[in-house]
Amino acid sequence: MGKLLIVGTVAFDAIETPFGETDKILGGAATFISLAATQFNVDSAIVSVVGEDFPQEYLDLLANKNIDISSLEVVKGGKTFFWKGKYHNDLNTRDTLVTELNVLADFLPVVPENYKNSDIVMLGNLHPSVQMNVINQMTEKPKLIVLDTMNFWMDNALDELINVIKHVDVITINDEEARQLTNEYSLVKAAAKIQEMGPKYVVIKKGEHGALLFYKENIFFAPALPLEEVFDPTGAGDTFAGGFTGYLAQTENISFENLKNAIIHGSNLASFCVERFGTERMQNLDKEEINNRLLQFKKLTQFDIELQ
Amino acid sequence: MGKLLIVGTVAFDAIETPFGETDKILGGAATFISLAATQFNVDSAIVSVVGEDFPQEYLDLLANKNIDISSLEVVKGGKTFFWKGKYHNDLNTRDTLVTELNVLADFLPVVPENYKNSDIVMLGNLHPSVQMNVINQMTEKPKLIVLDTMNFWMDNALDELINVIKHVDVITINDEEARQLTNEYSLVKAAAKIQEMGPKYVVIKKGEHGALLFYKENIFFAPALPLEEVFDPTGAGDTFAGGFTGYLAQTENISFENLKNAIIHGSNLASFCVERFGTERMQNLDKEEINNRLLQFKKLTQFDIELQ
16 A cells, blocks of 8 residues: 655636536545545545635545545635636537636645655646645655646746656646647657656546557557546546556556556546536445446457457 | 458549648549458459549559459549548548549449348448448348448438438448437437437447447447558548458458457558558558557557456
């Protein structure tokens, strides 16, 4: 059982989809990552910040799942990060309607003492300087540092982003962002360029079209499970990252072969996340459901072909 | 070794991509289908029509690959079907610049006597009435009838299309067309509706995002091989169909398990097709290249996961 350190936002989200809309509900990258990671046998801690308006009920929800929230800072008089977004009819694209950074604007992350030797560090989407700050606090070199980012930082903090990318082992990024970062349309070429920037492993997320894992000359692909209905894609990428790192922390094996399995576990959990608004589906998920869907992934992709 | 009957256009194509453009070159659905099918141990015949302007060299090319072209009618004084298209920068979308039906406008298909008992019938993209006419000429019920179609017929001959769909076992269709035909955004729901229209098997082609095979409650997915460069997507879908039906005709096994393999073979051959303009890559392709790439497909998708 390994230690997993999770850095990222803990937030309020308000979501509009073609199927309905929510008031402010629990959201944030670190929230989705940590909820997914609790499906594995790991010790995990969140490094993040919220305001005084953040409900005790949400803190309890995380703590009751044995997520260490001692470094989830609560700022007196502060307001929690708030994001509001509206998905288009195809659910593949969305508009951001509101972004209020609030307490996130001055966030200084503090890694808990007993997590400075974490096996796996999952740097959820945040300012690259905050991500770098966390890496610098580690007293032992982690087995694996995984970084998630987005186009916002490419537009607004590219130098800092390029710097932190140098220091990580795995980057997870979506297809359009990979193209933006490298000026390469071909994802194969884009991944090769990103590997030259630092990360040994590059994971390119294609939403409903699955995810690609690149390692040296090797490529592995996991489809997204075809679903009758995608209800709310919010948090799917973070849930993927949580399943990916949670599985790696549990198994303490960072071989390419095991990273393939981690990709499948991440895709599997993400397929649940999108079935309800926000974290709803991830709060109550049992092993049997998860295992049944893993079998679906096998059926979906495995074949037994002979060469001609 | 089974018999494969192929119906579809034999044409001139002129293609513009971001990488260059061609004059009139060999194209057409039946051309791509038959070239792909020659990679398997099958007897195949084309039912189609060309004009007197069609070069003997192209006829020889097909005949030299042991494709029976006795029912590839050459209309004296007629002109061959001509399509000109321009691909956008992402190569996923294109504009049709010219469509000249020419001899195709009055085409009456004639199935060769010795192919009226074919094992597999591949109905390439053509007017649904022509496709139905071919089905009606079969004296023995084929093991499997596969139909390809496109949005053009949904817009212009929907009743005839719905009628021929009732009579086929497999339909291959792209994602947007599946949505148009069923008014369902979810491909899972769209496939279920199409199955109610007749076909036991539904293959939904997603271009660079792979292909899905639906059968009852089962779904199988084959990714497209991630390529450094896609040069010209023309004919990829037909090459897929040719690999799919060629393999099924060779193995004479139409179980769901074997259809999975056929999907992989189709995807594999399509990955070659897009590397050059038109049929260029498919004209000279050897077993070793094909087998090497099949191994890449295995590496890309196969994993060995244990349940939690």
